[in-house]
Amino acid sequence: MNWIVKVFTVLSLCILAGSHHILAASSSMDPEKRKDLENGKILMEVKQHPITKIPITIGQSLVEGSVEEVWWVIIDFNAFGEFMPNVIYYRPLGWEGDRLLVDCKVKVVFLTLEYRLAYIIDEASHTTYWFYVKGPIRDAQGYFRIEPYDETRVLVTYTTTLDVGRAIPAVIEKALSKSTFPKIFKSLRQRVTDLKKKKLIMPPILPPKPAQSERDTA
Numbered sequence: 001m002n003w004i005v006k007v008f009t010v011l012s013l014c015i016l017a018g019s020h021h022i023l024a025a026s027s028s029m030d031p032e033k034r035k036d037l038e039n040g041k042i043l044m045e046v047k048q049h050p051i052t053k054i055p056i057t058i059g060q061s062l063v064e065g066s067v068e069e070v071w072w073v074i075i076d077f078n079a080f081g082e083f084m085p086n087v088i089y090y091r092p093l094g095w096e097g098d099r100l101l102v103d104c105k106v107k108v109v110f111l112t113l114e115y116r117l118a119y120i121i122d123e124a125s126h127t128t129y130w131f132y133v134k135g136p137i138r139d140a141q142g143y144f145r146i147e148p149y150d151e152t153r154v155l156v157t158y159t160t161t162l163d164v165g166r167a168i169p170a171v172i173e174k175a176l177s178k179s180t181f182p183k184i185f186k187s188l189r190q191r192v193t194d195l196k197k198k199k200l201i202m203p204p205i206l207p208p209k210p211a212q213s214e215r216d217t218a
Helices: 003-019 031-038 067-074 077-083 170-197 212-217
Strands: 043-048 055-064 087-096 099-108 111-122 127-134 139-148 153-163
Touching (some): 031 043, 031 055, 055 170, 067 139, 067 170, 077 087, 077 170
Antiparallel strands (some): 055 153, 087 099, 099 111, 111 127, 139 153
């Protein structure tokens, strides 16, 4: 699968998330879902990916903090091992064109997996997209998106797929995603709260981007 197809496949996740419109802004969302969100619930829906046809879970939650504060946390890849469930480490390697390559090591049930992802970091829309580059799995893709909600909270949308092949039955993978999503949102909420209390929330240090001429030839 080439880069263009991979990016298109990931962007299809965003279209899918918007198509059933869990919410886009606090003023236009369904009142019942807004009530659930404001009561601290994590909303999850399972949909079929429009391209791969595999089931994917899309989750949304409110997080206390500004867009910038939460954004800094979700692009601080070096810190993922400190708070993200199942993550042993994420290590940014450097840029390949406009994509940030990140080596990952995670635990999935009885497996420890090491693989490489490519991230598109869209600061304008406060969205990170990722897709599989290499490693002993079939595929991995997803995105985090942060949107303003009110004066003190933001809306975070998250989805991911991790196809490890035949090592884990599909039914177990589906159950894992549904149980892991709440942990991810709760960990993100706590991470933002802890860093704000300690006055340690700040822009992370990422590998420097190449000059435009280097990106053009990548």
